Amino acid sequence: MTAPHPQVPVTVRMFSQRLSATRRGARLARRFTTQQLDAWGIPYGSELSETAELIVAELAANAVLHGRVPGRDIALRLTSSVGTVRVEISDARGECLPVLPSTPPDGDADTGRGLLLVDALATRWGVDTEPGPGKTVWAEIDH
Template structure:
């Protein structure tokens, strides 16, 4: 009987947090994203960190400004698959309105260019149904290998931000 082949470890970092659907909540989501990316090996101030942070800023801002339902928060989910280099940003809100990916936010005529920017920066983006009321607006960014430091799983306090319980 042949010896079993060792499989390469798959590392996926996940973070999920709810924020108040306010400008302050959107700002906190953006700032926390920058910290998490640095902990996950995507250095603060680098082009990859700045781009992913900008994606979060635009999606969180839209959730706070356009997706707000009184008394309801928005949720930020970040997924980083080390093997593929893909960072997926998901922002979930409870507002029933949906942006149109082919004509985001009414086009550039009303001054709302956030989703045009998301479309230009992300490898892919879209809008999905979610369980319960509302939607999930997501964007994916592919990191270049040189934009990432080696893994530092011990640098995360309590190991809470690296891998979800499974």
């Protein structure tokens, strides 16, 4: 009989914040992301911090534009574990699921690039529908 393999301790850090479903709430989500990552040892201005900030900016902007329900907040969740940072933005509109465009928008279009950016920057991303009327759009960045 072989001895069981010892388990290696893994540190998982988590942060969660509810924010108003407004442009100000989306800006705060981006700011909280860089501040929290810096507190976890992922410095401001690093490639990982800037990538996470851009992904959160796009997901939060989509949440306040397409997922807003008056009187309901959005939520930011960050998780950091060995080799991966996960960002999540939740909103109250589970019936309004994000769809990756099949073709890029016209060059002069003002919108339509957010999920294309998330798809290009994230290692993987997806959508979870919550029990009830909400959804969570998440993205993971391996480093």
